[in-house]
Amino acid sequence: MTADLFFQYLFAGITYGIMYAIVAIGFNIIYNTTGIINFAQGEFVMLGGMIAISLLHVMPLPLAITGAVVLTMLVGALIEILFIRWLDNPSVLRMIIITIGLSILIREAALHIWGESIRSLPYFNGNEITTVTLGPVRVSPQVFWVIGVCGVIVLLLSLFFRMTPLGREMRACAANRRAAVLCGINARNMVTFSFMLSAGIGALAGCVMSPITYTQYDSGTPLAIKGFTVAILGGLGNSMGAVAAGILLGIIEAYSISFVPLAFQDAISITILLVILFVRPHGLFGSGETARLKEF
Amino acid sequence: MKKQLNNIFLAVAALCLLAAPAVQAGTIKVGAIFAVTGPASFLGGPEARTARMVVDEINKKGGINGDKIELIVKDSGGSPEKAISFAKQLIEEDKVLAIIGPSTSGESMKIKKIAEQGRTPLISCGAAEVIVNPVARYVFKTPQKDSFAVRKIYGEMQKMGIRKIAVVAGNTGFGKAGKGQLIKIAPEYGIEIVAAETYDKKATDLSALVAKLMANKDIQAVVNWSIVPAQAIIAKNMRQAGWKVPLFQSHGFGNIKYVQAAGAAAEGIIFPAGRLLVAESLPDTDPQKKLLLKYKKDYESHYHEAASTFGGHAYDAMTILAAAIEKGGNDRDKVRDAIENLKNFPGTGGVFSFSPEDHNGLDISSFVMLTVKNGKFALYQGK
Numbered sequence: 001m002t003a004d005l006f007f008q009y010l011f012a013g014i015t016y017g018i019m020y021a022i023v024a025i026g027f028n029i030i031y032n033t034t035g036i037i038n039f040a041q042g043e044f045v046m047l048g049g050m051i052a053i054s055l056l057h058v059m060p061l062p063l064a065i066t067g068a069v070v071l072t073m074l075v076g077a078l079i080e081i082l083f084i085r086w087l088d089n090p091s092v093l094r095m096i097i098i099t100i101g102l103s104i105l106i107r108e109a110a111l112h113i114w115g116e117s118i119r120s121l122p123y124f125n126g127n128e129i130t131t132v133t134l135g136p137v138r139v140s141p142q143v144f145w146v147i148g149v150c151g152v153i154v155l156l157l158s159l160f161f162r163m164t165p166l167g168r169e170m171r172a173c174a175a176n177r178r179a180a181v182l183c184g185i186n187a188r189n190m191v192t193f194s195f196m197l198s199a200g201i202g203a204l205a206g207c208v209m210s211p212i213t214y215t216q217y218d219s220g221t222p223l224a225i226k227g228f229t230v231a232i233l234g235g236l237g238n239s240m241g242a243v244a245a246g247i248l249l250g251i252i253e254a255y256s257i258s259f260v261p262l263a264f265q266d267a268i269s270i271t272i273l274l275v276i277l278f279v280r281p282h283g284l285f286g287s288g289e290t291a292r293l294k295e296f
Numbered sequence: 297m298k299k300q301l302n303n304i305f306l307a308v309a310a311l312c313l314l315a316a317p318a319v320q321a322g323t324i325k326v327g328a329i330f331a332v333t334g335p336a337s338f339l340g341g342p343e344a345r346t347a348r349m350v351v352d353e354i355n356k357k358g359g360i361n362g363d364k365i366e367l368i369v370k371d372s373g374g375s376p377e378k379a380i381s382f383a384k385q386l387i388e389e390d391k392v393l394a395i396i397g398p399s400t401s402g403e404s405m406k407i408k409k410i411a412e413q414g415r416t417p418l419i420s421c422g423a424a425e426v427i428v429n430p431v432a433r434y435v436f437k438t439p440q441k442d443s444f445a446v447r448k449i450y451g452e453m454q455k456m457g458i459r460k461i462a463v464v465a466g467n468t469g470f471g472k473a474g475k476g477q478l479i480k481i482a483p484e485y486g487i488e489i490v491a492a493e494t495y496d497k498k499a500t501d502l503s504a505l506v507a508k509l510m511a512n513k514d515i516q517a518v519v520n521w522s523i524v525p526a527q528a529i530i531a532k533n534m535r536q537a538g539w540k541v542p543l544f545q546s547h548g549f550g551n552i553k554y555v556q557a558a559g560a561a562a563e564g565i566i567f568p569a570g571r572l573l574v575a576e577s578l579p580d581t582d583p584q585k586k587l588l589l590k591y592k593k594d595y596e597s598h599y600h601e602a603a604s605t606f607g608g609h610a611y612d613a614m615t616i617l618a619a620a621i622e623k624g625g626n627d628r629d630k631v632r633d634a635i636e637n638l639k640n641f642p643g644t645g646g647v648f649s650f651s652p653e654d655h656n657g658l659d660i661s662s663f664v665m666l667t668v669k670n671g672k673f674a675l676y677q678g679k
Contacts, residue, residue: 009507015503111333116337116338118557119557128560129560129561131538213500213529253504257508
């Protein structure tokens with residue numbers, strides 16, 4: 001392998017990886033407050049892209065993206081209030097099945113609203129063939145948007161969870177829901193809020209990714225599978241871990257194509273998921289001890 | 297025990313009678329199986345909409361010989377399993393006269409036998425040649441054969457002096473069949489395939505694949521064979537990588553939405569397609585021109601989206617069937633014979649002339665080479 005090719009693969013891998021990581025972060029937020037995996041996370045990504053594309057007809061790009069994020073957050077809140085909030089002490093399994101059902105529901109609704117055709121947002125800078133040359137590699141400027149947005153999300157989230165009272169309350173609910181309630185925290189509101197937050201992040205990811213990957217009513221599910229793999233790989237609930245794991249998986253996928261046929265790319269990530277679940281269920285960057293204290 | 301069984305049998309029979317909808321006098325039932333949703337929805341969507349439009353138009357004019365057409369559309373979601381059960385349902389329960397569709401080659405192959413056993417004419421909208429080769433008595437198809445598309449591409453490459461190419465294809469029935477044809481026919485044109493890759497139908501980025509191919513300096517052109525969004529993605533990734541070799545696509549690229557999706561990267565892509573996409577620029581003497589313009593206008597005013605060649609396949613299937621019903625009436629075998637004897641019938645895909653040996657009825661001239669110029673389809677004039 002030549003050096004040029006090495007760096008091309010590296011950048012392709014980082015692009016894939018960062019996209020997986022943003023989806024994984026959405027999984028982590030809801031996991032951190034509720035202890036469940038929201039399998040409708042991929043649908044939030046799709047909704048964000050789709051709503052922004054529709055809004056773009058009537059408003060400029062930044063406003064359309066903001067609108068899409070806000071609307072998707074409302075959808076997230078609505079879902080939580082309608083389907084999850086009223087459950088008394090739901091089991092983890094029940095919550096997971098509810099979210100799988102919701103993901104199918106959202107997908108079908110999107111099919112009816114937007115139809116089956118593929119759409120995309122325009123490139124934020126330049127167009128489809130604009131590239132930035134970095135030494136031997138050429139990279140689309142949109143890749144930097146994806147990386148930048150992901151970086152900002154991770155930074156703001158870690159500040160939010162550590163510094164703000166709301167963030168601390170959300171973490172308290174995750175650590176021990178009953179104790180948090182006894183301390184006067186409204187645990188139900190925290191869950192609603194975590195759905196809104198992860199829906200918003202998913203939507204933002206959907207917007208920055210749309211020019212690269214395109215958006216279709218069913219584009220959420222494959223992303224959710226990759227995102228879930230990355231979330232597990234990085235250790236559930238660990239945002240930094242998700243970024244590292246995402247980049248790792250992306251790079252493995254990118255380099256794998258020089259050894260095995262491309263169609264095996266997905267098989268590789270699923271294999272990694274299985275191996276991790278067997279060997280190190282708390283993820284590469286998670287701690288085994290905390291994992292044992294959690295329900296799931 | 298035996299009596300009990302008999303009673304159950306009677307009860308079931310009675311139920312069946314109740315369930316069977318009363319057939320109105322003067323109504324001909326036509327079944328349609330299209331992948332309206334799912335990965336092949338960009339085929340099935342326009343096809344189902346087109347079929348409805350054509351049937352509405354026929355009924356508005358008073359039907360065929362006074363009989364109205366009742367179109368029963370089933371959404372297979374692109375799944376062969378669903379196509380099988382819908383085909384059985386349409387033939388055995390709804391007792392349709394004929395079936396149009398399915399949208400994809402994979403589904404068509406699965407129900408070929410069912411149509412044959414049910415002695416029901418099937419006009420498929422799938423592209424693969426195997427649907428009508430070997431010929432099945434009741435099975436026809438309207439899209440041009442994929443081997444014509446391959447020959448058209450290779451012919452163009454010969455003119456351009458291209459000898460070494462890379463083939464990439466999606467892992468769908470269409471992609472696999474096309475890749476097979478590309479590999480089989482290449483030696484006839486003195487073309488060597490130096491790299492062949494298959495990607496997942498849900499692929500969202502192919503830049504690593506492009507990097508791998510680009511490192512092989514022998515490659516003079518790339519042929520991509522798929523019907524999924526990756527068609528636009530590979531074009532983008534190639535241009536982003538600064539790779540200048542010509543990109544050929546299959547006739548699956550004949551949907552303006554993919555051109556829009558690929559934007560500036562779509563410029564200069566070369567692909568074979570039916571004449572529908574360049575109807576306006578055809579000479580007035582072209583036998584298809586009038587019909588193509590009418591279909592385009594009707595479809596676009598009905599559904600407010602650009603007409604695609606795929607919807608055209610359903611248009612051809614439905615108009616061919618209507619012409620056959622006019623001759624054969626509401627009789628499966630007579631309609632089958634009428635289709636087989638149809639000659640010089642202009643459709644969107646070409647001028648159809650069926651025969652007992654040829655259930656596609658089109659020849660290689662039904663394809664023209666197109667390219668993308670300023671975001672629009674244009675006839676390819678060579679370099």
